Amino acid sequence: MKLFSDYGMTAEWMTTKETMRLKEKYKLDELFTMAKRGIKLTHDETNQVSYLHHGIFNRLYFEHIYPSYVAYSQLYSFKSAANNDMLGE
Secondary structure, eight states: OHHHHTTTEEEEEOOHHHHHHHHHHHTOTTBOEETTEEEEEEETTTOOEEEOBHHHHHHHHHSOOOHHHHHHHHHHHHHHHHHHHHHTO
16 A cells, blocks of 8 residues: 555545445445455545545456556546546536
8 A cells, every 4th residue: 555655545444334424325346355444545735535445456467467557557546536526528
């Protein structure tokens, strides 16, 4: 989880209550959980929020990508969304 801080994001464990609410509200079956707690990623500059899901770990295992690429691609997603918001898209 420290790896994400190297890319300008904060990764933190959500409480079991937060995780349960998120899964129920958005029907997130693919949300990664351990001990009934999910991981929330927050972009430090824009305060955008994302959540780790099983697809990330599938890519690490089956596509043989580095964890640093996962962090980089998440940062790219945050920046793309911020740019689209600024452009009014």
